Amino acid sequence: MAKFLKNHGITNAIEDLIRNASRRLVLISPYLQLSDAIKRTLEAKMREGLAVQMVYRADNKQPDDIQWFQQQRIPTLGLDDLHTKCYLSESQCIITSMNLYQYSQVHNLEMGISIDRKDDAVAYGDVVQEVSHILDMMPKRAATLHSVTAVNANKSGKLSEAQLAKKLGLNETDLKKRMAAKGYLKLVKNSFELTDKGLAAGGEWQPRRNGGIYRIWPADLKL
Incomplete structure (x- = not known):
């Protein structure tokens, strides 16, 4: 069953999703303003072999954050019409109005839902399928050491x-x-x-x- 989230509960749920991911993580957020805490968590998880992919809006105004993902050798994809905000691991997904943007996390009124794969495999599968369609737009050259390692580490x-x-x-x-x-x-x-x-x-x-x-x-x- 989906779990309703709002405001700071969304931020906490996204951070927990990142920490609990073990194999793969997809972050879809049109606009970015990453906290240092999220950056440190992502760096630690990638050292453990987590495969991370990032999708953002092509007119994103935070080039430093995009550059950070590229420096971490994380595959990124910029889309012109992106409005979806979705955070997906191998066991859970969060669909929400909240961007990975610090100001939004502190000041905006936001809501969303969390779906656990074990509780609702059909809904989770529908999200996975849609995310897969989005990721299919990612150029093959975007594959990095982290994503290749994750695939080969089975x-x-x-x-x-x-x-x-x-x-x-x-x-x-x-x-x-x-x-x-x-x-x-x-x-x-x-x-x-x-x-x-x-x-x-x-x-x-x-x-x-x-x-x-x-x-x-x-x-x-x-x-």
Whole structure:
């Protein structure tokens, strides 16, 4: 179930989301004015191997913050018409009216919702899919050491759906149909979405090197 957030509660929730992210983090904020605390947290998390991607509005008036992301070798994307504010990790997302902007966090009246993947896998999956569409606009050259390391650091032995299909001698569509029959995926608007049962079976999202995401599964997944 989504959790309602307002004002300082949003700031605290975003900071907690960043601290609790372990594999991937996407920050979508048209305007930026990063606090030193958030910068320090991001630096510490990236040293732990967290893959971070940043999307902002192309006419952003804080070039120093954009330069900071580039200095940290974080893939960035500037979009002309961006109005969305969304903060996404591998387990949680926050959709809100609040930018990552210190003045807004202190002075503005803001509200938003937090969605936990375990509590509402369908809503979380819908957000992930939309964020993936946005990240698909990111140039391939934006891939950095951090994003590449995160992709290659999958030591769990899990396989992508393409790899799992090949192992089982199936095409990907047939594999997804089998997963749907088992309840691991659910067909929603012509797209297969991860379910609570799929999460429990070990399905999870993984960041791509050039932006976007894909699902990975245990190599011995029961089908």
